[in-house]
Amino acid sequence: MAPTEAPPPLEGKKRRIAILTSGGDAPGMNGAVRAVVRQSIASGCESYVVYEGYEGLVQGGDMIKEMQWDDVRGYLSEGGTLIGTARCLSFRERPGRLQAAKNMVLKGIDALVICGGDGSLTGADTLRAEWPGLMDELVQKNELSADQVKPFRHLNIVGLVGSIDNDMSSTDATIGCYTSLHRICEAVDAIEATAYSHQRAFVIKVMGRHCGWLALMASVATGADFCLIPEMPPKEDWKTEICDIVSKHRKMGKRKTIVIVAEGAHDCHLEPISVSAVDKLLKEKLGLDSKVTELGHVQRGGSACAYDRMLSTLQGVEAVQAVLDATPDIPSPVIAIVENKIVRKPLLEAVKLTQDVTKAIEAKKFEEAVEGRDAEFREYMNAFNITTSLEQPDLILPTEKRMRIGIMHVGAPAGGMNPATRAAVAYCLARGHTPIGLYNGFTGLCRHHDDKPLGSVRELKWLEADSWASLGGSDIGTNRHLPSEDYEATAACFEKYKLDALFFVGGFEAFHAVSQLRVARKDYPAFKIPMTVIPATVSNNVPGTEYSLGSDTALNQLINFSDTCRQSSSSSRRCVFVIETQGGHCSYMATIGGLAVGAVAVYTAEEGIDIKTLAHDIDSLRKTFAEDRGQARAGKTILVNEKASEIYTAERIAKIINAEAKDRFEAKSAIPGHFLQGTAPSPMDRVRAVRFGVRSLQHLESFAGKSKDDIAADPMSTAVIGIIGAKVQFTPMEKVETEDTDWKKRRPINEFWMALKPIVDTLSGRPPMESAGGKKS
């Protein structure tokens, strides 16, 4: 029977914190539930889940259940939402919300975390606004006494944005949207092969009821020919617009056509544009062999990608912190992300901004609708337009502003190098610049530039580059050689091929190469040209940015590898996998990977490994396995950075654990090695490659027409593009080199992710150890 008495509130600041998931399920919701449950318990609070979204809140009773630490074991790798979700009609009406409020009070819940999309958070905001009135009404109707509601007068509510649609203003990404983009890109990549074979067109419908984010980003990531989204419909004569672009691409030799249509696409009069209408158009007007593919709910399926696991975990932790910080005068927050920074924003405002976008679309104010989406939206829209539709007369620069731009990859291969280069080539051609591929790095340039019949310095063509949107590795070739190996020949080549600017993509070596060229400018005037570096490396160790292309691909590879090991260890019970990660002296991958897979311990190069730490962790494993009763989802993972210790390698750690375990449990080691570079780049690496590519070119062209000395005098003439906190920015090389580069360890001095390491430990239940870790070596 449902209780009629509310339990007294917990002592002090301790709360009973409940979480529910609502609206369409989204990958990553489980990560949010795990983080909220465990962080609540770790903070001394009681933790609850509400099953089936608002439906569970309205029904109450057993639909609201207290959770223990182990109840969320293995949640990170599961798709969907394990606590259920629903679209609840009764919560839309006040009587439903009154019942929900009563049930919360009866369970003593004094804080509610809601993970859902724009609708769910609108509902949360309504509950927040009505709360005092609901409490009064419950007392008036004798449903609860005045004493019972007294401790619950203030509703402590926090929103987490979970939806594949990415339709909530105020945040760059919703939990689930990047995983959905993974599903879409995998599907489009697969379709492309068959489209190419038959020279067909495919019209692909993707989800997003009122929001074009998925369609737009999928188009950027796959290099689609056309994209239809509700925020910015095509011009009046959309049929001619599509046909013009598609036939232009076909004339240039493209064998396939991909048009991506958002579920909510319409024309500029708000008349829906269906996939069948586009299909008919391509068949009838262009005579193409066209097919329709509707991706449907496959887009919501599968395990969450690395980014969604990380986002949901960090935001879940932040939500609990927000609950603990709450006072009646602080407006209810929604937890957002801006670029790389988790922030709290007022829920009320976020809901209003989101509703404003819907209103702007309804009023056909499309520019306003685009502005109302997150900051990246317009940038990606422009980047898509400029990299897909060739020959836009208004984009072409006057002759004196056109440049010959050398494009080179330096360092180890990384996901995103090719897409960045594709974007650069398309941008150059749209503006009238000449993109020149410098094949196989500095050695390729110096030794093979005038080889016959094919030299290593070649103009890049649109058709060739166009196929690089989804290609991993480096098609123009990359290696670790530096210009210092032959400054003379490097300078001579720059002059011989009349290079006006250089566009580098690569890891620490690319950064080092530009640093060398900058310093050598005093001796070689040929180096007095503008240069940019787009960081691209699995290690994410380039100073001047918190994110390098390829690091997201690598994290996804790592979680796939680690999930596979974990499944094996879960099945054989009492087993721990010790997995070595790449990264050089930078342990980003091990740490964020640890966050995304729930590692019981992460050993970093920054902190090193000592025997005390190992003994401490083995003790903890011994205790955990002793208490284990053979349940499922019991696999354990330890991640070790490749340079964490020369002595305690992954293999040796596994051997030590086995020696100490005395047959009570066992350890196995595994090394994914170069598997971490992946095959196709992740969608995030692809779209950011396009964004960074376009921005870098814009930066380079701002130097057009300037004298060599003016260029050399401008610190921004050698710059690294990066994400720092909430901003994407260029930083002058000299500043980064002197202020934020640990040259010996080849990593930034300030590694932002070090601050996240305690969260990995807290959420995996690793007992604190006074003397373990914390010191950078």
Ligand SMILES: Nc1ncnc2c1ncn2[C@@H]1O[C@H](COP(=O)(O)OP(=O)(O)OP(=O)(O)O)[C@@H](O)[C@H]1O
């Ligand atoms: N205006 C509202 N007032 C009260 N409750 C609402 C409101 N809008 C939505 N809700 C509640 O939130 C639930 C989920 O909303 P909705 O179906 O719009 O999904 P969502 O949260 O936007 O997620 P997604 O779009 O990703 O599926 C609804 O079923 C309803 O219970």
Ligand SMILES: O=P(O)(O)OC[C@H]1O[C@](O)(CO)[C@@H](O)[C@@H]1O
């Ligand atoms: O799964 P359902 O309830 O049919 O809802 C589908 C809708 O949910 C979403 O997947 C998420 O909001 C939309 O993109 C789509 O329109």
Ligand SMILES: [Mg+2]
């Ligand atoms: Mg929605």
